[in-house]
Amino acid sequence: MLLAGGHGSRLGRLTKNIAKPALSFGGKYRIIDFSLSNCANSNIDTVGVLTQYKPFVLNSYIGIGEAWDLDNNYGGVHILPPFVGEDGGSWYKGTASAISQNIDFINFFNPGYVLIISGDHIYKMDFEPLIRQHKKTGADVTISAIEVEWLEASRFGIITTDDTDRIIRFTEKPTNPQSNLASMGIYVFTWPVLKKALLEDQNNPASDNDFGKNVLPMLLNQGKKLFIYRFKDYWVDVGTVESYYQANMELLLSEPPLKIFSPEFKIYSNEGILPPHYTGPRARIGKSLISNGCTVLGEVMNSILAPGVYVGEGARVEDSIILSNTRIGNEAWIRKAIIGENTEIKAHCSVGLSTGEHSPYAGITCIEDNTTICNGDLIEAGEYNTSSR
Amino acid sequence: MNRTIGIIFGNRRSNFLQGIDKNRPLAVVPFGGRYRLLDFALSSMVNSGIRTVGIITPSHYRPILNQLGAGKEWMLDRKSGGLFILPGINQGIAGWESLFLLKDLAKNIEYLENDFSEYVVLCGCNQIFNIDYNEAIVFHELSMADVTFIYKDIEKEGQKSLTGTYLKMLADGKVCGFMTDEEIFELAGLLPVFIDMVIINRKLLMEIVAGYESIENIGLLDVLIENKQVLSIFGFPYKGYFARIESVSDYFQCNMDLLNLDVRKELFWGTNRVYTKIRDNPPTRYSGKTLVRNSLVASGCNIMGVLENSIISRSVQIADNTQIKNSIIMKKCDIGKGVILENVIMDKYVIIKEGTVLKGQEQAPIVVNKSAVV
Numbered sequence: 001m002l003l004a005g006g007h008g009s010r011l012g013r014l015t016k017n018i019a020k021p022a023l024s025f026g027g028k029y030r031i032i033d034f035s036l037s038n039c040a041n042s043n044i045d046t047v048g049v050l051t052q053y054k055p056f057v058l059n060s061y062i063g064i065g066e067a068w069d070l071d072n073n074y075g076g077v078h079i080l081p082p083f084v085g086e087d088g089g090s091w092y093k094g095t096a097s098a099i100s101q102n103i104d105f106i107n108f109f110n111p112g113y114v115l116i117i118s119g120d121h122i123y124k125m126d127f128e129p130l131i132r133q134h135k136k137t138g139a140d141v142t143i144s145a146i147e148v149e150w151l152e153a154s155r156f157g158i159i160t161t162d163d164t165d166r167i168i169r170f171t172e173k174p175t176n177p178q179s180n181l182a183s184m185g186i187y188v189f190t191w192p193v194l195k196k197a198l199l200e201d202q203n204n205p206a207s208d209n210d211f212g213k214n215v216l217p218m219l220l221n222q223g224k225k226l227f228i229y230r231f232k233d234y235w236v237d238v239g240t241v242e243s244y245y246q247a248n249m250e251l252l253l254s255e256p257p258l259k260i261f262s263p264e265f266k267i268y269s270n271e272g273i274l275p276p277h278y279t280g281p282r283a284r285i286g287k288s289l290i291s292n293g294c295t296v297l298g299e300v301m302n303s304i305l306a307p308g309v310y311v312g313e314g315a316r317v318e319d320s321i322i323l324s325n326t327r328i329g330n331e332a333w334i335r336k337a338i339i340g341e342n343t344e345i346k347a348h349c350s351v352g353l354s355t356g357e358h359s360p361y362a363g364i365t366c367i368e369d370n371t372t373i374c375n376g377d378l379i380e381a382g383e384y385n386t387s388s389r
Numbered sequence: 390m391n392r393t394i395g396i397i398f399g400n401r402r403s404n405f406l407q408g409i410d411k412n413r414p415l416a417v418v419p420f421g422g423r424y425r426l427l428d429f430a431l432s433s434m435v436n437s438g439i440r441t442v443g444i445i446t447p448s449h450y451r452p453i454l455n456q457l458g459a460g461k462e463w464m465l466d467r468k469s470g471g472l473f474i475l476p477g478i479n480q481g482i483a484g485w486e487s488l489f490l491l492k493d494l495a496k497n498i499e500y501l502e503n504d505f506s507e508y509v510v511l512c513g514c515n516q517i518f519n520i521d522y523n524e525a526i527v528f529h530e531l532s533m534a535d536v537t538f539i540y541k542d543i544e545k546e547g548q549k550s551l552t553g554t555y556l557k558m559l560a561d562g563k564v565c566g567f568m569t570d571e572e573i574f575e576l577a578g579l580l581p582v583f584i585d586m587v588i589i590n591r592k593l594l595m596e597i598v599a600g601y602e603s604i605e606n607i608g609l610l611d612v613l614i615e616n617k618q619v620l621s622i623f624g625f626p627y628k629g630y631f632a633r634i635e636s637v638s639d640y641f642q643c644n645m646d647l648l649n650l651d652v653r654k655e656l657f658w659g660t661n662r663v664y665t666k667i668r669d670n671p672p673t674r675y676s677g678k679t680l681v682r683n684s685l686v687a688s689g690c691n692i693m694g695v696l697e698n699s700i701i702s703r704s705v706q707i708a709d710n711t712q713i714k715n716s717i718i719m720k721k722c723d724i725g726k727g728v729i730l731e732n733v734i735m736d737k738y739v740i741i742k743e744g745t746v747l748k749g750q751e752q753a754p755i756v757v758n759k760s761a762v763v
Contacts, residue, residue: 027672028688066461252674260671261691268669273462275657276422276687276701277673278648286678289671292423292688296681304672 001099001106002035003185004119005052005092010240013368014338019051021119022058023244024323024341026251026260027291027304029269030061031238032119036068036077037267039117042127046075046109049119050098052082052091067270080105097209100198106191114194116187116211122247122258123184123235124265130229131188137227140193141219143167144186145228146235155239156182157212159228167226172212181228183212184235193224234258245338245364248304248321252287274307282313291324298328312347320352323369337379340369351379391441391470393508393526394591395434396500398489399427400447400477401514405636407756409736416444416514417452418634419719419737421647422687422702425456426634428665429519429656430512435463436661437522439510441470443500445477445493462664473500488513488585489609494598501595509594511609513585517632517643519656519663522588525625529588534623536593536613538564539586541631542579552635554583554610556624564622566614581624584631587613593620630655641734641754644700644717648683670703677709694724702737715751733757 008020015023021032032049039047047070051058064070065077080102082091092098099106099116106114113134115127125144134142145159158177160169169178189197197215201207207214220226234257238244250256260267274293279285284299293308298315305311306323312330319336322328326339329347337352345351351373352365365379373379399416409418416427427444434442442465446453453474459465460472475497478490489511494501501509508529510522520539529537540556555568558581573580587609597612613622630652632643646652657663670689675681681696689704694711701707702719708726716733718724725743732749736759741747745763749755757763 254676261674261689266669267671271667271669273662273664273667275647275653275663276685278650278653279681279684279686279696281683283681284678285675285681288675289673290675290686291672301678 001102001114001116002032002039002047002049002119003095003098003116004032004035004049004058005055005098006118006120007053008120008239011238011244012241013366014241014244014340016368017054017370018057019053019055022061024306025122025238025244026248026258027289027306028271029260029267031122032058032062033068033267033269034122034124035117035119036062036065036070037265038123038125038127040068040070040268041265042125044115044127045070045072046078046111048078048080048102048105050080050092050102052098055079055081061270063270068268075109078105094208094210094213096198096201096207096211096215099194100202100209103195103198106195111191114189114191116185116189118185118237120239121184121235121237124233124259124267125186125231125235126265127186127188130186133227133229134188134190138225139188139227140190140224141216141226142188142229143170143216143226144184144231145181146184146231147180148182150177150180153177153180153182157185157216159183161228165228165230167220167228170212170216170220170226172210172217183216184231185212185237187211187216188229193219241338241364241366245321249302249319251289251304252302271307277305280313298330306341329375335365336363337365337367339367340371342370343367344372346373346375346377348376349373349378353378353380391439392506393437393439393510393522393588394441394443394470394504394506395439395510395512396443396445396475396494397427397430397434397512397514398477398493398585399444399450399453399514400493401488402447403515403635406634406640407637408758409637409640409734409756411758412449413452414447414449414514415634417456418515418640419702420517420634420640421644422685422700424663424665426517427453427456427514428663429517430514431457431463431465432663433518433520433522433661434510434512435465435664437510437520437526439522440465440467441473441504441506443473443475443497445475445497447477448479450474450476456666458666462666464664470504475500489587491598491601491607491609491612492605494594494609495602498595498598501591501598504591506591509589509591511587511589515634516584517630517634517656518584518627519629519659519661520586520627521661525586525588525627528625529623532562532623533621534588535590535620536622537588537625538583538622539588539625539627540581541584541627543582545577545580549638551580553633556581556583558624562623564624565617567610581626584627584633586627588625637734637754637756638752641717641732645698645715647685647700648698668703694728708743716754736761739763 004021008015159181277294280297283296286301289304291307297313300317303320308325310327314331321338323341326343332349335352403415417425465472477493557566673690684696684699686701687703692707693709697714699716706723710727713730720737722739727744729746732754735757738760740762
């Protein structure tokens with residue numbers, strides 16, 4: 001069960017019009033590609049995708065999952081929006097409520113185990129060892145956990161274990177974390193345990209219907225067997241504009257921590273078939289990722305271009321992420337910015353350049369999708385452009 | 390219901406690409422960084438609403454099947470219709486040059502018999518174009534033609550060679566035969582070159598195949614011209630970009646044409662796109678500062694050197710201090726440090742070791758064969 005209904009409100013303008021899992025990442029990918037590819041590469045053939053917030057782009061992108069080889073005769077990808085029944089219906093309140101409203105869906109397939117993952121994370125993970133360990137330990141729940149920086153620990157669900165890796169304490173976003181072992185929001189449940197827990201949680205009016213806040217502490221109190229699975233590779237939740245920017249930029253390192261360039265365990269995406277990118281007679285490109293269908297006539301340094309981006313003559317793009325089908329006009333200058341999809345930056349614009357006196361060079365400039373920035377306009381550094389001008 | 394089905398003759402034999410076509414049917418010769426020649430014929434059919442396409446294959450058809458699979462990328466994985474693999478006959482020496490050999494059709498006659506469509510579009514496989522057949526089919530219907538030949542008007546001036554078949558047409562657009570060498574020589578101005586595309590009524594085609602079954606190695610075109618008195622044959626002009634690959638220099642030039650914005654616009658950025666097999670590569674990575682002038686680069690590459698006027702296919706590795714000029718580099722080549730390449734066509738999986746210098750001439754590029762180590 002793939003939770004993909006999140007808004008990602010801390011991503012501001014980037015997720016104003018699309019759900020966070022549909023946000024572009026690393027040039028040609030969308031964030032949900034990582035979860036879906038992990039499923040496909042782990043031989044998981046039935047995936048329910050729970051959607052809620054502005055799902056149009058996401059739904060049409062996922063389709064029937066054929067881009068991830070998840071279209072098969074039994075199972076396949078199912079998009080599960082909130083729905084009504086004879087007693088009415090409700091929005092998905094929390095992560096647990098999203099799953100409990102779809103108990104019928106899971107019953108239909110009647111699995112032995114249910115893997116719950118999030119569509120918000122960027123990582124390459126084979127779920128098979130996780131599920132094998134879950135079966136071997138006879139656990140009721142296995143939570144995939146990763147060691148995080150102590151400073152960051154209070155952002156996560158923090159786990160304390162005994163020396164057999166059995167969980168003795170689980171605290172969601174603690175102010176004084178006692179460990180730096182963080183839950184990745186990836187859970188394997190034995191299905192009957194999950195079903196019972198969801199029904200109990202549903203009947204508790206005080207509950208927020210959230211796995212981390214309610215369901216897992218409740219199961220722990222009931223003395224159920226909760227174990228962790230230790231994950232040591234790259235995993236990141238791009239919750240904020242800064243972390244989104246940083247995770248993207250890490251792909252430009254000579255040895256990027258996220259191994260998208262290795263042919264093993266491929267990350268699939270639903271790409272349109274575009275021609276190779278073209279570089280003009282005066283193009284200069286340095287330390288950048290360029291996708292198919294781009295046209296680069298100007299200069300692109302330390303940047304990521306998604307498919308179909310146009311960079312005009314004499315334009316300069318530095319330290320920036322340009323999302324798909326955006327057009328950067330001639331002589332425009334973009335620095336440390338994230339430019340949304342289908343946006344047009346007309347000629348001679350400046351985005352993210354410090355103007356001196358009142359705007360010290362700071363932060364990342366975001367321009368939301370489907371915007372037009374008119375000829376010669378100046379968007380100052382760190383200014384989060386609000387509306388089309 | 391679809392009124393038209395397609396047949397692509399993917400079994401054209403060739404040995405004019407200096408080894409690029411040695412173990413590979415002409416239909417799947419790589420082109421333009423990520424395409425195969427076949428993609429253009431197939432995409433045009435699909436974009437014209439044709440959802441039943443048969444590919445006549447040569448005897449060594451593994452690379453064709455490898456490229457096409459179930460036809461998913463071309464939307465040809467259909468319940469009704471879709472992609473059909475039609476194994477061609479072993480041609481022997483006699484059928485070497487013939488186009489649209491009737492024997493190939495006779496062997497696969499069930500493909501024609503089992504359909505309900507009105508028309509069949511036949512097409513060759515070594516041409517680069519992007520055509521909407523609907524216009525030609527409407528023309529075919531309105532002129533109540535039995536057969537329509539599609540041609541392209543080319544300027545006689547400036548043509549390096551005048552190989553090919555030229556239509557002899559009457560004032561009303563009817564085709565009355567093919568030009569002889571003398572006629573071509575005498576004619577000035579525009580020459581209507583036949584571009585290996587025929588629209589024909591399906592039942593007529595079946596009759597022809599049945600009627601000529603006993604004759605060895607006869608091509609459809611000869612039969613049609615032979616029967617021009619009883620058939621109504623018209624010519625329909627195609628006006629877009631067209632190139633035919635019949636030599637290494639054609640191949641080189643046609644690839645280089647893609648560096649021209651107008652050509653790219655016409656082929657790739659119109660309403661009708663060119664589809665090809667998807668490989669799910671990451672974007673191309675440029676490390677360090679590079680000059681990449683007037684080049685086309687596909688996905689999944691890692692590029693450090695200087696590029697100029699070149700076409701780079703998927704997953705090519707180019708180390709630093711390299712200079713690559715006027716070259717075509719195919720999939721997964723690995724080019725070492727300090728290499729200098731000029732006017733080179735490099736087939737897939739070639740490894741060029743550090744410091745190598747290869748310089749061909751524009752008219753005679755060096756061809757490095759598949760998996761070579763230089």
